[in-house]
Amino acid sequence: MTERVQWLDGARGVAIVMIVIHHAVILLAPLGLVHPDYVVARDLLATFPMPLFFLVSGVLSRSALTGSWGHLWRYRLAPLLWLYVVWTLVRFAWFSLVPLATRPDETDLVRLLVSPVWPTSGLWYLHALAVVLVVTKLMAGRVPLAVQLVGATLLSAAFFGPLDSGSIGYEGVAHYLLFFLVGAHFGPRLVGAVQGSTRVAPVLAVVAFLGAVVVVRLFVLQWLPIVPVVLSALAVAAGVLVLRHAPRLTSALRLDVLGRLTLVVYVTHFILLSAMTSLLALVVGPFGGAQPHPVLGVVALPVMVAAAVAGSVGIGTLVRRTPLESIYRLPARRASV
Template identity: 40%
Template sequence: MRRLPALDVARGLAIVLVVLHHAVLHLDAAHLLAPWWRAVNGELVLLRMPLFFCVSGLLAATAATRSWAVLVRSRLVPLLWVFVVWSLVRFALFRAVTPQFQPWEADSLVPLLLAPVRPTTGLWYLYALAVFTVAARALGRRAPWLLVPAAVLSLAAGEQWVRAPFYVWHQMARCFVFFLLGWCLRAQLLRLLGSVRAGPAAVCSVAGAGLLVAHGAGWLRGPGVAGALSVVAVVCGLAFAVLLTLLPGASGVVRACGWLGRRTLPVYLVHELVVGVGTSAVVALGVAGAGRPWWLPVVWAVLAVLVSLGVHAGAVRAGAGWLYSAPAVLGERAGGLLEAVAARAGGARRVGRPGGDGRRARGTP
């Protein structure tokens, strides 16, 4: 199926919410945040990463038809490369520039060294995406069987009934089901998104926003409510993306969100550095005493997106594109190594099979 514009719009909206989230966190740490932003940011947790992972799973589902060697070369190596490279960049910059309110990943060298097995970095989405893709590809046609257990795990993690020892693992437990939904229901979701009309999309969008407001106001509480609302929020977020593509007066917004949705990686990698350095500069210049304007997180988010895209464009022009994509030789070697291991393992099985090559090796020319 052709790629629907609504998917890029949804990714664009999701990355904006991620940038806004980190702007709120840094401004709050610097005591520059209007208090009500905490409540808004707390409600958006039901939509932000679940929507991001659902769309990512939907777009990654074509990997189910690829060989392991192709999957490693084209997807896993690039993801892990940027995860490692930018973990180093973040550690160095946050240690040097933002010592007052740096992310906890920069507290010491130990979290950095343990990042491949115990990530504490703000880039955890990339790590989780690689792990989720491997898990779903390994399950193959059995992947839908895991939807119910993954939903139970997500509910338990969201309600704090189970608690992983590290934040990233906890978030992965909460979000895996949304990646699986996109991965397993790709064909159904594409048909649904391609057939929905503006009226139902508008009703769904308004209903989803109303439910989030009601939850934030305390009117919708109880065991499992947040998990159910998160699923509803993802559905309504996709409906809102479709609605934007259907509204005649929203063509400019659609083009902007779609364009951004196809460039989420540069924004994701750099935006928190921009927010952190900018917040440190504001504090160092003594501007913090000027108050806590409500619009500051929005300005910070827009600035972070624009600077991130500018940094990416400058890096590519300067020949530093390797910061954003793994060297081709690395992917080729990893894929080739996997193919060689698979071929050797397949040969060993054939040689040891009764009545096969093993019999010929024992005596028959």
């Protein structure tokens, strides 16, 4: 493995852990089992994971986008949509058997039936990425790149602002198309710039991100639609630069390995989190209390996140080269997603 692959995968590893943390907060908060400091940290770091995933997806999709539509379908769209459909059904079946009082929509049959065209579940990223791939392919050679980037920036700001599609999937397309386009069109140059950066670069990037956060909160600028776009760009820059210059940390925490298993963790972790949440609900009640539990509020989240990540990786490893592997791979072709 090259250093370049290591820090790129390490960034994806950090991002997927942040997503698991985000979902753990969502599930534990109604039970009164999340310490307020966790929520503050989650909100501060929320600008990193999804923009990073779309940026990296753009970088990794360059060959698929420059090939034929058939090539794009076989190696990107079909595997993504297979995962989306299979795990939408798995998720519906799971919550039908093990319902969670705080997640009644998970067993909504209408939502299930319209999910192929109207994604509203936590699996939205798979659907949104497929849409973004098609949109980018359609624009290639037809819409000037400058127009694409300006349009995507305005679209992102508009949907971070007053507009609302009603679908988390299409919201994701609007929010993060810009990052995918940047990765698809400038990927090699971005990777080269990060690779060739000096040791002072991550320090400056982190200072710039934290400084921007302070300015936004100090002057109450959260209402400006462009603010999330700018903060996301700064967060991604800071994250990848830090990991580029911390290869030993990346290796020690196995973040680079985890980064190659992000889709396995992404589709699996929520079910594992919900199972643990159901067990905790038996102790504190389905809706907990007004104040966080003094002990569980501190302990539950990190334990659940670690267990969900490790459990997801473990399940993915166990089913490898068995008939159940098809829940993670398109059966007709062992295509990488």
